[in-house]
Amino acid sequence: MEFVSYMQTALDEARAAAGRGEVPVGAVIVSPAGEIVARAGNRTRELNDPTAHAEVLAIRSACEKLGQERLTGHDLYVTLEPCPMCAAAISFARIRRLYYGAGDPKSGGVAHGARVFAHPQCHHAPEIYDGIGSAEAEALLKEFFAERRD
Numbered sequence: 001m002e003f004v005s006y007m008q009t010a011l012d013e014a015r016a017a018a019g020r021g022e023v024p025v026g027a028v029i030v031s032p033a034g035e036i037v038a039r040a041g042n043r044t045r046e047l048n049d050p051t052a053h054a055e056v057l058a059i060r061s062a063c064e065k066l067g068q069e070r071l072t073g074h075d076l077y078v079t080l081e082p083c084p085m086c087a088a089a090i091s092f093a094r095i096r097r098l099y100y101g102a103g104d105p106k107s108g109g110v111a112h113g114a115r116v117f118a119h120p121q122c123h124h125a126p127e128i129y130d131g132i133g134s135a136e137a138e139a140l141l142k143e144f145f146a147e148r149r150d
């Protein structure tokens with residue numbers, strides 16, 4: 001099967017999040033058949049919810065749509081390395097493959113910090129592909145934080 005990247009859709013969600021004044025991170029969940037099941041951007045400010053990260057919102061939306069508590073065989077695309085909370089949610093959801101863009105040395109929990117999927121307590125680790133569309137994801141984040149500092 002030909003590899004189709006859904007990172008552009010995730011980047012669209014990240015841009016939409018920036019437009020709402022949220023940290024620009026976007027996520028997309030793709031079914032085993034290659035269909036987009038859910039897409040989301042950060043909404044922590046809008047929802048007054050510190051857990052409303054793009055990945056968590058996308059997982060909730062996909063599970064609700066499918067009427068199931070796990071997303072076995074599904075892939076998740078996200079523009080930024082997931083934090084430890086989202087990495088744990090990805091594990092609980094049994095996501096098959098995780099594609100992420102920019103690495104996040106400050107708050108990431110996959111290649112940095114808690115390294116959730118490498119932990120012995122982690123019962124399911126997805127296949128991980130990093131650096132997909134990372135330049136664009138990094139540029140979005142830099143632009144967003146530069147504007148806030150002014």
Ligand SMILES: [Zn+2]
Pocket residue numbers: 053054055082083084085086087
């Ligand atoms: Zn997160």
